[in-house]
Amino acid sequence: MTHTFVGMPPFPTAAREALADTQLRHNLVHATATIRGKRAGVVAEVENWEELRLAGAAVKDRALRGLDERLVQLEESLTARGAVVHWARDAAEANRVVVDVARRHGVDEVVKVKSMVTQEIGLNEALQAAGIAAWETDLAELIVQLGGDLPSHILVPAIHRNRAEIRDIFRRRMAEAGRPAPADLSDDPAALAAAARAHLREKFLRARMAVSGANFAVADTGTLVVVESEGNGRMCLTLPDVLVSVVGIEKVVPTWAELDPLLRLLPRSSTGERMNPYTSTWSGVTPGDGPQEVHVVLLDNGRTRALADDVGRQALRCIRCSACLNVCPVYERVGGHAYGSVYPGPIGAILNPLLKGTGDPQTDSLPYASSLCGACFEACPVRIDIPEVLVHLRSKVVDGHREDRVPKPEAIAMRSAAWTLSRGPRLGFAERLTGTGLGVARRFGAARWTSARDLPAAPRESFRAWWRRTDGRLDDSGG
Numbered sequence: 001m002t003h004t005f006v007g008m009p010p011f012p013t014a015a016r017e018a019l020a021d022t023q024l025r026h027n028l029v030h031a032t033a034t035i036r037g038k039r040a041g042v043v044a045e046v047e048n049w050e051e052l053r054l055a056g057a058a059v060k061d062r063a064l065r066g067l068d069e070r071l072v073q074l075e076e077s078l079t080a081r082g083a084v085v086h087w088a089r090d091a092a093e094a095n096r097v098v099v100d101v102a103r104r105h106g107v108d109e110v111v112k113v114k115s116m117v118t119q120e121i122g123l124n125e126a127l128q129a130a131g132i133a134a135w136e137t138d139l140a141e142l143i144v145q146l147g148g149d150l151p152s153h154i155l156v157p158a159i160h161r162n163r164a165e166i167r168d169i170f171r172r173r174m175a176e177a178g179r180p181a182p183a184d185l186s187d188d189p190a191a192l193a194a195a196a197r198a199h200l201r202e203k204f205l206r207a208r209m210a211v212s213g214a215n216f217a218v219a220d221t222g223t224l225v226v227v228e229s230e231g232n233g234r235m236c237l238t239l240p241d242v243l244v245s246v247v248g249i250e251k252v253v254p255t256w257a258e259l260d261p262l263l264r265l266l267p268r269s270s271t272g273e274r275m276n277p278y279t280s281t282w283s284g285v286t287p288g289d290g291p292q293e294v295h296v297v298l299l300d301n302g303r304t305r306a307l308a309d310d311v312g313r314q315a316l317r318c319i320r321c322s323a324c325l326n327v328c329p330v331y332e333r334v335g336g337h338a339y340g341s342v343y344p345g346p347i348g349a350i351l352n353p354l355l356k357g358t359g360d361p362q363t364d365s366l367p368y369a370s371s372l373c374g375a376c377f378e379a380c381p382v383r384i385d386i387p388e389v390l391v392h393l394r395s396k397v398v399d400g401h402r403e404d405r406v407p408k409p410e411a412i413a414m415r416s417a418a419w420t421l422s423r424g425p426r427l428g429f430a431e432r433l434t435g436t437g438l439g440v441a442r443r444f445g446a447a448r449w450t451s452a453r454d455l456p457a458a459p460r461e462s463f464r465a466w467w468r469r470t471d472g473r474l475d476d477s478g479g
């Protein structure tokens with residue numbers, strides 16, 4: 001069964017439902033605290049971590065500044081090494097390329113390396129509609145797929161599931177998708193991993209076509225890079241005859257040498273490891289070794305829109321490490337599904353509106369899904385100032401509603417404040433009403449506001465009344 005994020009409610013509605021799920025919150029607190037602790041330990045070992053962050057941000061900024069030229073350079077390098085490059089403006093174009101390649105080779109199944117971008121474009125659903133099965137081979141993605149579930153974390157998509165739930169999913173669903181789980185499967189992590197390995201090995205050995213994304217695409221050498229922890233990616237990238245890689249255009253890195261800071265920042269920020277277990281790189285086709293037909297789909301799907309945004313374009317530096325999710329107090333309580341996208345958490349709260357544009361109630365709710373505490377910025381290895389972008393996007397959302405016939409409550413409040421504050425007598429009148437006004441607000445108008453915050457008590461006397469009474473003499477404060 002295929003599940004998608006299409007039609008998800010705005011964040012506040014989805015968050016309220018998620019908050020009621022105590023099992024989900026327990027799983028999230030446990031998992032994020034564990035990853036957070038590991039990351040903090042390995043980051044503290046690096047003396048020049050801040051310089052490394054600056055270097056990583058500088059590489060990505062350099063790539064984005066000259067993106068048009070770098071992309072052409074990447075296409076030339078890849079083509080020279082035997083790859084076929086396709087350009088896709090949106091999800092439909094990218095999906096069509098992958099489906100066409102699969103049809104040309106007459107395959108009815110593909111194996112997949114974990115890839116955010118193929119989830120973003122709904123590739124599995126497009127393949128399914130064309131009668132082609134897409135098998136996820138990353139352990140967490142396999143759990144999500146077998147469970148008919150949706151991913152809730154960038155790095156650990158099944159973070160909302162605990163071991164017992166995973167064992168039940170394997171027992172119930174593996175047989176429908178291939179090799180069944182052992183009847184006596186326990187919830188021991190090693191037993192679960194062994195069941196997944198046996199199930200997937202059959203698919204690796206059978207599949208004739210693989211689909212991947214890429215963590216980085218090096219323009220000068222025409223090299224794609226996939227960074228993963230389980231080795232499933234390596235199997236997909238080497239065993240099948242045909243490989244299609246869907247790559248967001250922001251993944252470009254100008255030169256091979258500039259991968260250095262990024263490959264040092266990523267594992268420490270994501271899995272809390274000093275070095276990544278499997279880093280696969282490939283450049284086109286090598287006769288007699290690995291896939292003999294390689295396609296690369298360079299995908300826009302809103303990235304040039306994000307690039308055109310002066311404040312928001314820094315989001316395209318993101319290397320999808322998920323450190324911002326693991327430190328976010330909002331994410332820790334509501335989990336990933338509430339964000340209604342494959343990109344959850346703080347990065348999702350800015351990336352989705354930047355890629356899709358504002359104007360949709362679900363997307364417009366995301367910049368408000370933050371307390372602006374700044375923990376995400378502190379954790380981000382490429383120094384994306386997420387709070388700055390959130391505030392910027394909030395202003396765009398409010399601007400977008402200015403012409404609405406029914407303005408947002410914030411707009412009504414701001415207009416009322418502007419009217420009141422623009423004339424002294426109006427302000428005086430408002431001050432006299434303040435005590436009553438706050439009482440009324442507490443009771444009615446601000447009920448939603450005050451359900452989570454304190455509304456201050458009104459002073460017994462306003463400043464202007466005190467001034468009139470005392471003529472500004474401080475020794476006569478009246479009490």
Ligand code: SF4
Binds near residue numbers: 317319381382384
């Ligand atoms: S915004 Fe920064 S911390 Fe968050 S996933 Fe992207 S690179 Fe990692």
